[in-house]
Amino acid sequence: xxxxxxADDDLLIEIxxxxxxxxxxxxxxxxxxxxxxxxRITRNAxxxxxxxQETFLKLWTSPDRWQPGGRGLFSTWLYRVVLNxxxxxxxxxxxxxxxxxxEAADESPDGLRLAISAxxxxxxxxxxxxxxxxxxxxxxxxxFGEVSAVQAAQILGLSLSSVExxxxxxxxxxxxxxxxxxxxxxxxxx
Amino acid sequence: xxxxxxxxxxxxxxxxxxxxxxRVERVIDTVFARIDAAAARxxxxxAALLAAMLEPILPARFAYILAAALLVGISVxxxxxxxxxxxxxxxxxxxxxxxxxxxx
Numbered sequence: 001x002x003x004x005x006x007a008d009d010d011l012l013i014e015i016x017x018x019x020x021x022x023x024x025x026x027x028x029x030x031x032x033x034x035x036x037x038x039x040r041i042t043r044n045a046x047x048x049x050x051x052x053q054e055t056f057l058k059l060w061t062s063p064d065r066w067q068p069g070g071r072g073l074f075s076t077w078l079y080r081v082v083l084n085x086x087x088x089x090x091x092x093x094x095x096x097x098x099x100x101x102x103e104a105a106d107e108s109p110d111g112l113r114l115a116i117s118a119x120x121x122x123x124x125x126x127x128x129x130x131x132x133x134x135x136x137x138x139x140x141x142x143x144f145g146e147v148s149a150v151q152a153a154q155i156l157g158l159s160l161s162s163v164e165x166x167x168x169x170x171x172x173x174x175x176x177x178x179x180x181x182x183x184x185x186x187x188x189x190x
Numbered sequence: 191x192x193x194x195x196x197x198x199x200x201x202x203x204x205x206x207x208x209x210x211x212x213r214v215e216r217v218i219d220t221v222f223a224r225i226d227a228a229a230a231r232x233x234x235x236x237a238a239l240l241a242a243m244l245e246p247i248l249p250a251r252f253a254y255i256l257a258a259a260l261l262v263g264i265s266v267x268x269x270x271x272x273x274x275x276x277x278x279x280x281x282x283x284x285x286x287x288x289x290x291x292x293x294x
Contacts, residue, residue: 020222027218032209035217039207049217056221117202124203143200175191178199184191186198 008074016063027056030075034082040144041086043121051085079155083141090125120186127177135170138163237261 003025014022031052038048055078059065066077128136134156141152142163153163182188240257 024218024222027221028214031214031217035209035213036207039209040204045213049213049220052217053221053224056217057224060221060225120199121203124199144204146204171193171196175193175196178196179191183199185195186202 012063012066012074015060023056023060030078031056033075034078037079037145037147038082038086040146041083041140042090043125047089048086051082051089055081055085073154076151076154079141079145079147079151080157083137083145083155087137087140091129123178123181123183124174127174127181130177131170131173135166135173138166139170139174142167 006022006025008026008029011022011026015026034052034055035048038051039045042048042051058081066074128139131139137156138152141147141155142149145152147155149163149167150160153160156163158166237254237257240260241253244253244256
């Protein structure tokens with residue numbers, strides 16, 4: 001079998017024996033998706049790198065955290081671990097006041113678009129923090145993790161209908177929260 | 191706010207992300223470097239030292255349990271009084287001697 005064809009569960013058995021090559025193959029396979037998820041949720045490349053490193057380190061020291069043969073895939077379990085670490089870190093982060101943020105020097109249309117996007121993210125994140133945990137997890141995964149509702153259901157260990165219901169309630173709560181902040185349409189963000 | 195407007199806000203808030211191979215390699219190298227650094231660090235404390243000594247012969251999770259049990263045993267053992275050997279308080283030893291010739 002080529003390395004690409006070895007199943008995650010088999011790699012994890014090898015990792016349990018201290019096989020660094022198997023660990024490297026597993027990281028190469030999953031790190032890109034985990035980094036993308038972590039960066040979308042934390043909005044910070046450094047934080048994303050740290051979260052993914054910590055997750056893999058824990059996996060190396062105790063590979064039996066993941067129980068093969070149960071329901072679901074290793075990748076969905078890994079998504080859940082990284083998602084929880086991201087939400088935890090985002091909760092602990094002290095929000096930077098807008099006034100203390102450096103002035104945007106870029107006045108090109110691209111610079112303006114990025115500034116609007118950043119402000120939009122800040123407002124949406126603050127509103128997301130007000131949501132109940134399960135709604136926040138589902139919304140973060142679906143909108144910022146860019147995973148489908150089906151994948152989100154697997155990652156959160158819920159049925160598809162439960163996730164869809166969480167998304168419906170999450171959207172409604174988010175909309176209410178944004179409206180309380182005076183944002184009724186996109187133009188109100190800046 | 192209409193559902194379409196909310197989708198626009200969420201779409202604008204979404205961060206475009208591209209993960210390069212270099213970055214993945216850097217993350218993997220850092221993980222291995224941290225594993226090596228942890229392995230090179232001497233174990234701290236008696237329990238960790240005992241666990242490190244036991245680890246080659248036992249899986250790590252049992253080594254820690256056994257090291258903890260050993261430590262408890264040593265600590266408690268220091269307070270145990272030596273058994274008395276006087277004839278009055280140990281009649282069973284005396285009687286055992288009496289039966290010795292039977293087996294020979």
